[in-house]
Amino acid sequence: MKLVIDANIPAADACFGSFGVLHRLPGREIRAADIRDADALVVRSITQVNQALLAYSQVRFVGTCTIGTDHIDLAYLAERNIGFASAPGCNAEAVVDYVLSSLLTVSEREGWRLLERTVGIVGAGNVGSRLKGRLQALGVEVLVCDSPRAEQEGEGDFVALDTLIERCNVICLHTPLVKQGPHATYQLLNAQRINELAPGTVLLNAGRGDCIDGLALRSRLAGKGDLTAVLDVWEDEPGIDAGLRDLVALATPHIAGHSLDGKLRGSWMIQQALAEQLGQSSATPFSELCPPPALSTLTLQRALPVEEALRLCVRAVYDVRRDHDALQRQVLHEGLAKGFDRCRVQYPLRREFATLSVTLEKDAVALQRPLQAAGFQVHCV
Incomplete structure (x- = not known):
């Protein structure tokens, strides 16, 4: 059995090596000729899987190690009776980590408290529902x-x-x-809605870039300059709008869900789906794929203001400013499109908040509830 796999998918050998011979290729470079004699194709979000790619292949299974499927022509796969699986929820925790890191960073820069804001979440799927739970907690x-x-x-x-x-x-x-229908999300925030945003609003998009009218957002930021934008997803990736990138508070290259834990979870979920299609049992438990984190414990010996304590623990695991700065550097060296993709391909190791155990001593035990709510393991002594 021949499997063509995006070269950026982690634990490929552990998850898919038992099925057959693996051929790794960069996701944007997978072409029809590469999969003509393949039996299975495993991708991430940057590979467009459609008739043009699959028409002359013998592929019987397509898996995407991501939550989104807008890069997959599902109707064509069904027409060809090609098995399909995605990994809904695999990186939802990582995206929520990204949102909290971003909001705590912006609030620190601008001098307001996250706990005093009213947060609107558009989309109550795996990510939105988890974000709602953590914020309400x-x-x-x-x-x-x-x-x-x-x-x-x-x-x-x-x-x-x-x-x-x-x-x-x-x-x-x-x-x-969703481009059509009564619940279309394409340019859901169009020019009219962007103009209706109240001055001082923070707008964060970690869903899909095409859900915002980028030109309208750029116009509002360049004109009134009274919004704060945090964008991880963009129209026309990787050739994103340079003018818009320069105006947002935090600009990152579609990496909100790129924790090691989320990626491994995605690989494991597609492994399970492929094994099921082939009528085989999967021998790799998820726990065996995850290495121990570099930082597993952190101790607070005295109380801090809640949001200060949150920032300290959040940045011990994941600091969004690193990804913002990396994109700026790579764009200077390689240009927008190449720099954007380079950041994704060379993305550094990142873990999720749940991998950090925080020990609270003395009066720091008052921080137990907010730190647990944010997603950390907490122990009081």
């Missing part, structure tokens, strides 16, 4: 917009998008890209 007021779920479940737990825009001073987008 911290005591943050949260409103959620998810029109498909509101239609199915009733509007009790959801608000309309325009209501969310009116009432929230932090807005986080975590929607899939």
Whole structure:
């Protein structure tokens, strides 16, 4: 059995080596000729899997080690009776870590408290629901917009998008890209809605770049300059808008979910799906794929202000400023598109908040609830 696999997928040998011969290629460079005699294709989000790629191949299984599927022509796979699996939720915890690191960084720069803000979450899937849970556990007021779920479940737990825009001073987008239909998310934040954002609003997008009208956002930032934008996803990746990148507070190259834990979880989930399609048992438990973290414990011997303690622990595991700075450096060296992809290919090791155990001594035990709410393991002595 021949498997063509994105070269950036971790633990490929451990997860897929038992199935057959692995051929690793950079995700953007996988072409029809490369998979003509392949039996399975395993990708991440940057490979467009469609008729043009698969028409003359013998591929019987496609797996994407990501939560999103807008890079996959699902209708074509169904027409060809090609098995398919994605990894929903594999990196959701990592994306929530990214959001908290970003909001704590922006609040520190601008001099406001996250715990006093009203956060609007657009999209209540794996990421949005986890973000809501962590923020509410911290005591943050949260409103959620998810029109498909509101239609199915009733509007009790959801608000309309325009209501969310009116009432929230932090807005986080975590929607899939849906281009057509009653719940389309393409340019969900169009020019009109961007213009309606109140001065001082923080807009964070870690969902899909095409859900925001980038030109309208750039115009608002360049003109009034009264918004704070944090963008991890962009229109036209990797050739992103240089003008917009220069105007946002934090610009990162689609890496919000790029924790080692999330990537390994994605590989493992696709391994399970492929084994099931082949009628085989999977012999690799997920626990065996995860190495111990470089920093496993941290001790606080006295109390700190809550958000100061959160920043300390968050940055011990993941500091979003590193990724912002890395993109700026790589773009200077290689240009936008190559620099963007270089940051993704050479992304440094990153773990999730849950891998850090925080020990609290003396009066620091008062920090137990907020640190647990943020996602850390906490022990009081």
